[in-house]
Amino acid sequence: MTQKIIYVLLTLVSVISYGQVQFTMKSDKTDYNGKEIVNLTIVLELNGDLIQQSKLQLPDLSKFNMIGNGSFSQAVRDPETNVAVDQYVTRIALEPKQKGKIKVGSVLVTINNKIYKTEPFDIFIKDIEKKTIANVSNDVYLNMEIEDREVYQDQPTIAVLRVYSRSIDNLRKVKNIRLPEQENINVHPVNFKRSEIDPSGYANMASQVLAVFMVFPNEAGYVEVPAVSASVNSFSVKNKIASNKVKLNVKKLPEGSPESFKNAVGNFKVDVFHSSKDKVEAKKPVNVTVKVSGEGNLADMSLPKIEESPDYDIFAPRITSHVSAGISGMKGEILAKYILIPKKAGDLIVKTEPFAFFNPAEKEYVNLGQEKLDLTAFSHDEVLEARSTVEKVNDYTNTLLETVDSPVLKTTSFKVKEKSKFNWNVLFINIAILFGLFVAYMVFKYWQKNRNIIKEKPTPKPLGSVAETEREIRESLKTDITDYFAYLENIKTSGDYPKFFQTFEEMDLEVRKQYFQSSKEDFKQFLERHNGSFVAENYQELLHKVQMEKYSPITSEDSLNDLLTDIVKLYSVISK
Structure with missing residues (x-):
């Protein structure tokens, strides 16, 4: 009997020494209000030769929205037994x-083939925060819905703004939607197209989708998306309403990012190219474009720049964006157009900065490295020697045609484009144009001479009122503004940007003379009196745009297109 007791005791001691398990779950407190987050901590301690055979099986949490979760392991020492x-x-x-x-x-x-469980417990929630916190007379509600609330830093999540009301007519009154603004998030609209009205929405209220937008959190941790505001317009009063706020669990990007990684999250591609087919000439500007395409936080990330080099000078780029909403971010392309000036003739290599991005789909960093562009700069003499005889004649003809300063005669349309093969027809056409211009000039001089000799005495007209006399003088001084429009279009197409701004100044001066206004400030006041403050403000703004483009280090055909459109619209109204 004594041997049996000793055997049992030894068995118990061996089991205890073989392994121990402590498994607990607790909350940070027991009482919460609806705005607070419930934090649960699950601790599993293994002492001895023990093997965890299954993952943690969580209880039913359907009465909660899971904001986020995380886990870590560590080795600790028991202070009582001094065992790891x-x-x-x-x-x-x-x-x-x-x-x-x-x-x-x-x-x-x-x-070890045994199931362990934690003890259940109760928590108490006082006042729950409603989804639709904003209302007007308890009849119109806004609700912001974000399904994916756990994303990486700089990874987008889709937000849907929906309006609820018991009256379908109230849905049409919701206007002036203002998306949230906050330093730790970037918001980009997807569309503001209203959906069809759902007559049986939440709590039997009619609902309608007002807007869809993307939220890009730019810092890790718990990030709260602010409320979306809007206004409800009625005949008597204008009320403001706001949606609920949504909390996001923003995961920190994994460790081990490349040195060239900044904040690009998505899937991207980088290209660098020189679009012009002309030969690169030393000490002359060259257009080089860096294109970043793909999908992700394209509109907010840092673009790779062109590295500086002792072989060339480089100026700040002009950024052009062609971006739209995609499935997993903003997709499209962003072009950074640089101007380089080679310092000397010879081969040169244009390099971009190293570029890396994080791909959230693969959960890994992708290092694209540097993109290179090989260019060969020629001296001015080498460029001239490479031209054929016909190209030299065409260049001389184009220079002559550009010197003809007349908005009526569209001489720039006769400019000759460079040809790779010898074309006798082009040469004969150029000679015929020059001869025709010479004959036209001689005929005009002969007609002008005869006109000065033979003059008929005009019949005196009866004197009218001062207003009539002023109107007649204005009609005689009136400039055909459409000629200037056509001439500006030709200059823009030819790429002679300084001539473009000079012609605009001449046109503006002619129009001001037509209305007897010497200065631009007087002309602005004249427009404000006769055409209204809107036209006068547009005139002042247009002059400002012209000055900005005139002294900008980079002038492109796209920017001149927009500027010419504004010029035609405004001066067509002024010259009516």
Whole structure:
């Protein structure tokens, strides 16, 4: 009998020494209000030769929205037994959906073919935060819905703004939607197209989607998306309403990012190219474009720049964006157009900065490295020697045609484009044009001479009122503004930008003379009196745009297109 007792005691001691398991779950507190997050901490301690055979099986959490979760492991030493213990800690952040007492069930885990569980406990939620917190007379509600609330830093998530009301007529009154603005998020609209009205929405109220937008959180941690505001317009009053706020669990990007990584998250491609087919000439400007294409945080990320080099000078780029909303971010392309000036003739290599991005789909960093562009700069003499005889004649003809300063005669349309093959027809056409211009000039001089000799005495007209006399003088001084429009279009096409701005100044002066206004400020006041303040402000703004483009280090055909459109619209109104 004594031997049996000793055997049992030895067995118990060996089991205890073989392994111990401590498994607990607790919340940070027991009472919460609806705006607070419930934080659960699950601790699993293994002491001895123990193997965890299953993942943690969480209880039913359908009464909560899971905001985020995370886990880590560490080795700790038990202060009582001075034995090393493996500790596994899991933390879960929950957002309660309802108020009152909620029971949190047990967490299960299997270790060495045995199931362990934590003790269940109760928490109490006081006042739950409603989804639709904003209303007008308890009849119009805004709700911001974000389904994916766990994303990486700089990774987008889709937000949907929906309006609810018991009266379908009130849905049409919601206008002036203002998306949230905050330093730790970037917001880009997808569309403001209203959906069809759903007559049986939340709480039997009619609903309609007002807007869809993307939210790019730019910092890790818990980020709160501010409310979206709007206005409800009625005949008597204009009320402002706001949606609910949404909390995001923004995961920090993984460790081990390349040195060239800045903040690009998505999937991208980088290209660098020289679009012109003309030969690169030393000490003359060259257009080089860096294109970044793909999908992700394209509109907010840092673009790779062109590295500086002792072989060339480089100026700040002009950024052109062609971006639209995609499935996993903003997609399209962004062009950075640089101007380089080679310092000497010879071969030169244009390099971009190293570029890397994080691909959230693959959960890995992609290092694209540097993109290179090989260019060969020629001296001015080498460029001239490479031209054929016909090209030299064409260049001389084009220079002569550009010197003809007349908005009526569209001489720039006769300019000859460079040809790779010898074309006798082009040469004969150029000679015929020059001869025709010479004959026209001689005929004009002969007609002008005869006109000065033979003059008929005009019949005196009866004197009218001062207003009539002023109108007649103005009609005699009136300039055909359409000729200037056509001439500006030809100059823009030819690429002679300084001539473009000079012609605009001449046109503006002619128009001001037509209305007897010597200075631009007097002309602005004249327009404000006769055409209204709107036209006068547009005139002042147009002059400012012209000055900005005139002294900009980079002038492109796209910017001149927009500027010419504004000029035609405004001066067509002024010259009516």
